[in-house]
Amino acid sequence: MTERWTLYAAPMTCAMAVHAALLEAGLEPERDFEVRWVHRGPGRQIAEAEFAALNAKRRVPCLVTPDGELLTEIVGVLAHLDTLHGPPRSPAERRRLIEWLAFVATEFHQAILGPMFDPQSPEAAKADGAQRLLPPLLEVVAAHLETRDFAVGASPSGADYYLGWALALARFGAREAVAHPALLAYLERLSAIEGFQKAQAINLERYRALAVA
Ligand SMILES: N[C@@H](CCC(=O)N[C@@H](CS)C(=O)NCC(=O)O)C(=O)O
Numbered sequence: 001m002t003e004r005w006t007l008y009a010a011p012m013t014c015a016m017a018v019h020a021a022l023l024e025a026g027l028e029p030e031r032d033f034e035v036r037w038v039h040r041g042p043g044r045q046i047a048e049a050e051f052a053a054l055n056a057k058r059r060v061p062c063l064v065t066p067d068g069e070l071l072t073e074i075v076g077v078l079a080h081l082d083t084l085h086g087p088p089r090s091p092a093e094r095r096r097l098i099e100w101l102a103f104v105a106t107e108f109h110q111a112i113l114g115p116m117f118d119p120q121s122p123e124a125a126k127a128d129g130a131q132r133l134l135p136p137l138l139e140v141v142a143a144h145l146e147t148r149d150f151a152v153g154a155s156p157s158g159a160d161y162y163l164g165w166a167l168a169l170a171r172f173g174a175r176e177a178v179a180h181p182a183l184l185a186y187l188e189r190l191s192a193i194e195g196f197q198k199a200q201a202i203n204l205e206r207y208r209a210l211a212v213a
Contacts, residue, residue, distance in 0.1 A: 003066055004031065004032050004033050004034060004066055005022060005027065005032065005033035005034075005063060005064065005065060005066060006033065006034050006035075006036060006063070006064040007019060007022060007033060007034070007035045007036070007061060007062075007063050008035075008036050008038055008051060008054070008055070008060050008061065008062045008063070008064075009035050009036070009037060009038070009060050009061055009203075010037065010038055010039070010040045010046070010060050011037065011203045011204075011206035011207035011210060012169070012203050012204065012206075012207040013040075013060050013061070014060075014061060014074050014109060014162065014165055014166075015060040015061035015074075016161075016165050016199050016200065016203045017061075017074065017078065017158060017161035017162040017164075017165045017199075018061040018063060018074065018077055018078065018081070018158075018161075019035060019199035019202070019203070020161040020193075020195045020196040020198075020199035020200070021078055021081045021082075021085075021158045021161055021195070022081070022195075023194070023195030023196075023198055023199055024085075024156065024161070024193065024194070024195035024196070025081060025084070025085035025195075026085070035202075037206060038051045038060060042119065042120065043120065044114070044118055044120075045058045045059075046058045046059065046060065054070065055070065055072055057072055059072065061074055061077055062077075063077050074101070074105060074109075074162065075098070075101040075102055075105050078101055078157075078158030078159070078161070078162060079097065079098060079101060079158070081158060082097060082157055082158050086157055086158075087153065087155060089153065093152060093153055096151075096152045096153075097151075097152045097153075097157060097158075097159055100151045100152055100159035100163065101158065101159050101162060104159070104162045104163050104166050105162075107133075107137055108137060108163075108166040108170065109162075109166055111129065111133060112129035112130070112133050112134055112137075112170065113129075113166060113169050113170065113173070115129055116129050116130065116169075116170075116173045116174075117169070117173065126173075130173060130174040130177060131174075131177075134170060134174060134177050135177060138170075138177060138178060138180060138183065139180075141163065141167070141183065142180040142182040142183050143182075145182045145183065145185075145186045146182050149186075149189060150189075151163055156190070156193050156196070160190060160193075160196075161190075161195075161196055161199075164186070164187060164190040164196060167183060167186070167187060168187060168200075171187075
Protein backbone atom coordinates (compact mmCIF):
# COMPACT_ATOMS: atom_id res chain seq x y z
CA MET A 1 0.00 0.00 0.00
CA THR A 2 1.48 3.37 -1.02
CA GLU A 3 0.22 6.59 0.46
CA ARG A 4 0.57 8.75 -2.57
CA TRP A 5 0.00 8.66 -6.29
CA THR A 6 2.83 7.61 -8.58
CA LEU A 7 2.87 8.94 -12.11
CA TYR A 8 5.11 7.20 -14.62
CA ALA A 9 6.04 9.70 -17.28
CA ALA A 10 8.53 10.52 -20.03
CA PRO A 11 9.37 14.15 -20.82
CA MET A 12 7.05 16.00 -23.20
CA THR A 13 4.79 12.99 -23.73
CA CYS A 14 1.05 13.09 -23.06
CA ALA A 15 1.86 12.19 -19.45
CA MET A 16 2.43 15.92 -19.08
CA ALA A 17 -1.36 16.39 -19.15
CA VAL A 18 -1.74 14.03 -16.18
CA HIS A 19 1.09 15.81 -14.38
CA ALA A 20 -0.78 19.11 -14.90
CA ALA A 21 -4.04 17.54 -13.68
CA LEU A 22 -2.39 16.29 -10.47
CA LEU A 23 -0.93 19.74 -9.79
CA GLU A 24 -4.19 21.51 -10.62
CA ALA A 25 -6.01 19.15 -8.24
CA GLY A 26 -3.95 20.76 -5.51
CA LEU A 27 -1.81 17.67 -4.91
CA GLU A 28 1.58 18.51 -3.50
CA PRO A 29 4.59 17.05 -5.36
CA GLU A 30 6.53 14.54 -3.23
CA ARG A 31 3.96 14.65 -0.41
CA ASP A 32 0.87 13.59 -2.40
CA PHE A 33 2.40 12.27 -5.60
CA GLU A 34 5.72 11.42 -7.13
CA VAL A 35 6.75 11.36 -10.76
CA ARG A 36 8.94 8.50 -11.92
CA TRP A 37 10.60 9.29 -15.21
CA VAL A 38 11.11 6.42 -17.62
CA HIS A 39 13.37 6.35 -20.65
CA ARG A 40 11.84 5.99 -24.08
CA GLY A 41 13.70 3.79 -26.47
CA PRO A 42 13.26 3.31 -30.19
CA GLY A 43 10.10 1.61 -31.39
CA ARG A 44 7.50 3.39 -29.25
CA GLN A 45 7.67 0.72 -26.55
CA ILE A 46 9.29 1.69 -23.28
CA ALA A 47 11.85 -1.03 -22.70
CA GLU A 48 12.83 -0.52 -19.04
CA ALA A 49 12.38 -3.91 -17.42
CA GLU A 50 10.93 -2.58 -14.17
CA PHE A 51 8.39 -0.46 -16.01
CA ALA A 52 7.48 -3.26 -18.45
CA ALA A 53 6.85 -5.56 -15.49
CA LEU A 54 4.45 -3.00 -14.02
CA ASN A 55 2.70 -2.00 -17.24
CA ALA A 56 2.69 -4.61 -19.99
CA LYS A 57 1.45 -1.99 -22.45
CA ARG A 58 4.79 -0.18 -22.02
CA ARG A 59 3.24 3.22 -22.52
CA VAL A 60 3.01 6.32 -20.41
CA PRO A 61 1.12 7.77 -18.70
CA CYS A 62 0.45 5.19 -16.10
CA LEU A 63 -0.71 6.17 -12.71
CA VAL A 64 -0.65 4.09 -9.54
CA THR A 65 -3.31 5.15 -7.05
CA PRO A 66 -2.62 5.50 -3.32
CA ASP A 67 -4.34 2.07 -2.98
CA GLY A 68 -1.88 0.53 -5.40
CA GLU A 69 -4.22 0.22 -8.39
CA LEU A 70 -2.57 0.63 -11.78
CA LEU A 71 -4.40 2.98 -14.14
CA THR A 72 -3.45 3.18 -17.81
CA GLU A 73 -5.02 4.87 -20.85
CA ILE A 74 -4.97 8.62 -20.63
CA VAL A 75 -8.68 9.10 -21.31
CA GLY A 76 -9.58 6.96 -18.29
CA VAL A 77 -6.85 8.44 -16.13
CA LEU A 78 -7.88 12.06 -16.76
CA ALA A 79 -11.59 11.25 -16.43
CA HIS A 80 -10.91 9.55 -13.10
CA LEU A 81 -8.91 12.52 -11.76
CA ASP A 82 -11.72 14.81 -12.89
CA THR A 83 -14.28 12.70 -11.00
CA LEU A 84 -12.17 12.91 -7.86
CA HIS A 85 -10.97 16.49 -8.04
CA GLY A 86 -12.92 18.34 -10.73
CA PRO A 87 -15.98 20.52 -10.23
CA PRO A 88 -19.42 18.89 -9.91
CA ARG A 89 -20.58 18.05 -13.44
CA SER A 90 -23.97 17.37 -14.95
CA PRO A 91 -24.27 14.12 -16.92
CA ALA A 92 -24.21 16.21 -20.11
CA GLU A 93 -20.98 17.93 -19.15
CA ARG A 94 -19.40 14.59 -18.21
CA ARG A 95 -20.36 13.24 -21.64
CA ARG A 96 -18.68 16.24 -23.27
CA LEU A 97 -15.56 15.75 -21.19
CA ILE A 98 -15.22 12.13 -22.36
CA GLU A 99 -15.99 13.21 -25.91
CA TRP A 100 -13.15 15.77 -25.90
CA LEU A 101 -10.69 13.41 -24.26
CA ALA A 102 -11.47 10.71 -26.82
CA PHE A 103 -11.27 13.19 -29.70
CA VAL A 104 -7.78 14.32 -28.66
CA ALA A 105 -6.62 10.74 -28.01
CA THR A 106 -7.78 9.20 -31.26
CA GLU A 107 -7.75 12.00 -33.82
CA PHE A 108 -4.83 14.16 -32.71
CA HIS A 109 -2.60 12.00 -30.59
CA GLN A 110 -2.60 8.56 -32.17
CA ALA A 111 -3.47 9.52 -35.74
CA ILE A 112 -1.17 12.53 -36.17
CA LEU A 113 1.25 13.21 -33.32
CA GLY A 114 2.31 9.58 -32.88
CA PRO A 115 3.65 9.28 -36.46
CA MET A 116 4.85 12.92 -36.53
CA PHE A 117 7.29 12.34 -33.66
CA ASP A 118 8.16 8.70 -34.31
CA PRO A 119 11.63 8.58 -35.91
CA GLN A 120 10.68 5.28 -37.57
CA SER A 121 7.52 6.59 -39.15
CA PRO A 122 7.70 7.12 -42.95
CA GLU A 123 8.11 10.74 -44.04
CA ALA A 124 4.95 10.40 -46.17
CA ALA A 125 2.88 9.54 -43.08
CA LYS A 126 4.24 12.56 -41.21
CA ALA A 127 3.49 14.87 -44.13
CA ASP A 128 0.02 13.41 -44.58
CA GLY A 129 -0.73 14.01 -40.92
CA ALA A 130 0.51 17.58 -40.96
CA GLN A 131 -0.98 18.60 -44.29
CA ARG A 132 -4.19 16.59 -44.73
CA LEU A 133 -5.34 15.31 -41.35
CA LEU A 134 -4.40 18.17 -39.04
CA PRO A 135 -6.07 21.25 -40.62
CA PRO A 136 -9.70 20.03 -40.40
CA LEU A 137 -9.20 19.03 -36.76
CA LEU A 138 -7.77 22.44 -35.96
CA GLU A 139 -10.81 24.05 -37.59
CA VAL A 140 -13.12 22.09 -35.29
CA VAL A 141 -11.14 23.08 -32.20
CA ALA A 142 -10.79 26.73 -33.23
CA ALA A 143 -14.54 27.02 -33.92
CA HIS A 144 -15.29 25.50 -30.51
CA LEU A 145 -12.93 27.92 -28.76
CA GLU A 146 -14.27 31.01 -30.54
CA THR A 147 -17.09 31.17 -28.02
CA ARG A 148 -15.59 29.64 -24.88
CA ASP A 149 -12.41 29.70 -22.87
CA PHE A 150 -12.07 25.98 -22.18
CA ALA A 151 -13.00 22.72 -23.86
CA VAL A 152 -15.70 21.80 -21.33
CA GLY A 153 -17.47 23.89 -18.71
CA ALA A 154 -16.27 27.15 -17.25
CA SER A 155 -12.91 26.07 -15.87
CA PRO A 156 -9.89 24.17 -17.17
CA SER A 157 -10.04 20.37 -17.04
CA GLY A 158 -8.00 17.37 -18.10
CA ALA A 159 -9.45 17.84 -21.59
CA ASP A 160 -7.65 21.20 -21.76
CA TYR A 161 -4.36 19.89 -20.42
CA TYR A 162 -4.45 17.08 -22.99
CA LEU A 163 -5.65 19.31 -25.84
CA GLY A 164 -3.09 21.97 -24.87
CA TRP A 165 -0.31 19.39 -24.94
CA ALA A 166 -1.50 18.16 -28.35
CA LEU A 167 -1.73 21.67 -29.83
CA ALA A 168 1.66 22.68 -28.47
CA LEU A 169 3.23 19.57 -29.97
CA ALA A 170 1.40 20.02 -33.27
CA ARG A 171 2.71 23.60 -33.33
CA PHE A 172 6.21 22.31 -32.74
CA GLY A 173 5.91 19.86 -35.66
CA ALA A 174 3.85 22.00 -38.05
CA ARG A 175 4.05 25.57 -36.80
CA GLU A 176 2.27 27.21 -39.71
CA ALA A 177 -0.78 24.94 -39.31
CA VAL A 178 -1.50 26.02 -35.74
CA ALA A 179 -1.92 29.71 -36.40
CA HIS A 180 -5.62 30.42 -35.86
CA PRO A 181 -5.96 33.32 -33.37
CA ALA A 182 -8.45 31.31 -31.25
CA LEU A 183 -5.90 28.51 -30.89
CA LEU A 184 -3.03 30.84 -30.03
CA ALA A 185 -5.19 32.68 -27.50
CA TYR A 186 -6.19 29.33 -25.97
CA LEU A 187 -2.54 28.28 -25.63
CA GLU A 188 -1.85 31.62 -23.95
CA ARG A 189 -4.75 31.03 -21.56
CA LEU A 190 -3.45 27.58 -20.68
CA SER A 191 0.07 28.81 -20.09
CA ALA A 192 -1.36 31.12 -17.41
CA ILE A 193 -2.72 28.11 -15.47
CA GLU A 194 -0.24 27.39 -12.73
CA GLY A 195 -0.34 23.59 -12.80
CA PHE A 196 -0.15 23.44 -16.60
CA GLN A 197 2.68 25.96 -16.67
CA LYS A 198 4.61 24.07 -14.00
CA ALA A 199 4.13 20.66 -15.62
CA GLN A 200 5.21 22.09 -18.97
CA ALA A 201 8.31 23.73 -17.47
CA ILE A 202 9.37 20.54 -15.67
CA ASN A 203 8.81 18.46 -18.79
CA LEU A 204 10.72 20.89 -21.01
CA GLU A 205 13.62 20.98 -18.60
CA ARG A 206 13.79 17.16 -18.52
CA TYR A 207 13.44 16.96 -22.29
CA ARG A 208 16.25 19.44 -22.89
CA ALA A 209 18.50 17.70 -20.38
CA LEU A 210 17.99 14.42 -22.27
CA ALA A 211 18.67 16.11 -25.60
CA VAL A 212 22.11 17.32 -24.48
CA ALA A 213 22.97 14.13 -22.55
N1 LIG B 1 -3.10 4.02 -25.33
C1 LIG B 1 -2.24 4.85 -24.53
C2 LIG B 1 -1.16 5.42 -25.44
C3 LIG B 1 -0.31 6.47 -24.76
C4 LIG B 1 0.89 6.79 -25.62
O1 LIG B 1 0.83 6.79 -26.86
N2 LIG B 1 2.00 7.09 -24.94
C5 LIG B 1 3.24 7.34 -25.61
C6 LIG B 1 3.81 8.70 -25.22
S1 LIG B 1 2.75 10.06 -25.66
C7 LIG B 1 4.26 6.31 -25.19
O2 LIG B 1 4.28 5.88 -24.05
N3 LIG B 1 5.13 5.90 -26.10
C8 LIG B 1 6.20 5.01 -25.79
C9 LIG B 1 7.45 5.46 -26.44
O3 LIG B 1 7.39 6.39 -27.25
O4 LIG B 1 8.49 4.88 -26.16
C10 LIG B 1 -3.03 5.97 -23.87
O5 LIG B 1 -3.97 6.46 -24.51
O6 LIG B 1 -2.73 6.32 -22.73
